[in-house]
Amino acid sequence: xxxxxxxxxxxxxxEAETVTLSCTYDTSESDYYLFWYxxxxxxxxxxxxxxxxxxxxxxxENRFSVNFQKAAKSFSLKISDSQLGDAAMYFCAYRRSTSxxxxxxxxxxxxxxxx
Amino acid sequence: DAGVIQxxxxxxxxxxxxxxxxxxxxxGHNSLFWYRQTMMRGLELLIYxxxxxxxxxxxxxxxxxxxxxxxxxxxxxxxQPSEPRDSAVYFCASSSRTISYEQYFGPGTRLTVT
Numbered sequence: 344x345x346x347x348x349x350x351x352x353x354x355x356x357x358e359a360e361t362v363t364l365s366c367t368y369d370t371s372e373s374d375y376y377l378f379w380y381x382x383x384x385x386x387x388x389x390x391x392x393x394x395x396x397x398x399x400x401x402x403x404e405n406r407f408s409v410n411f412q413k414a415a416k417s418f419s420l421k422i423s424d425s426q427l428g429d430a431a432m433y434f435c436a437y438r439r440s441t442s443x444x445x446x447x448x449x450x451x452x453x454x455x456x457x458x
Numbered sequence: 459d460a461g462v463i464q465x466x467x468x469x470x471x472x473x474x475x476x477x478x479x480x481x482x483x484x485x486g487h488n489s490l491f492w493y494r495q496t497m498m499r500g501l502e503l504l505i506y507x508x509x510x511x512x513x514x515x516x517x518x519x520x521x522x523x524x525x526x527x528x529x530x531x532x533x534x535x536x537x538q539p540s541e542p543r544d545s546a547v548y549f550c551a552s553s554s555r556t557i558s559y560e561q562y563f564g565p566g567t568r569l570t571v572t
Contacts, residue, residue, distance in 0.1 A: 356570075380563075385565075386547060386565070386566050386568075387563065387565055387566070388549060388563035388566075389563075390560060390561075390562075393560065434501065443489065444489050444506060444508075444553055444561065445491070445503050445514060446491075446493075446499040446501075446503065446505075446561060448500055448502075451501075451502075452502050456533065456540055
């Protein structure tokens with residue numbers, strides 16, 4: 344079974360600084376998708392970024408980028424120029440590449456942004 | 459385009475009562491998921507439908523839980539009888555193969571069973 348581990352229960356960052364959230368996963372599959380979701384206090388789950396395992400290039404979405412290390416089964420999220428609105432719980436998630444859509448989530452990391 | 463719609467947003471009920479949560483997926487999406495979020499267990503999949511057919515219900519905790527999807531635009535998750543340990547946030551999500559199966563989540567229903 345696939346597992347996703349986020350070893351940082353809480354992280355904090357100063358506004359305008361950069362922060363990196365860690366995620367590791369375990370799978371025997373060779374092709375899969377990885378995601379970062381953001382959950383603000385409103386509890387809405389918002390997709391931040393997606394990475395296909397077959398792509399070597401790291402995904403980037405504006406101030407958000409990932410460091411995908413397939414061999415190490417590591418998938419970290421870097422937030423640059425942090426903003427107060429980035430404060431939220433962040434979840435790393437895994438999905439097999441087939442049409443079977445189940446997401447397996449990590450435990451989450453609470454990110455605090457200090458002004 | 460409207461996102462995933464869930465109702466009610468909040469539900470408070472007494473132990474033993476029946477609870478029905480509702481979900482309307484995004485139009486055109488063919489897969490629907492019910493997730494539960496608790497402090498102890500985090501986010502976990504309860505059941506997954508594809509083209510209105512249940513594909514994986516291995517996450518449904520016990521027989522007190524049931525889910526239906528009578529058509530492509532509506533699904534329900536029912537708990538009967540409810541127990542305090544069912545208190546959680548229940549999310550519905552939908553996806554479509556035409557957009558790489560990315561899942562879009564509803565706002566969730568916060569259920570409190572007293």
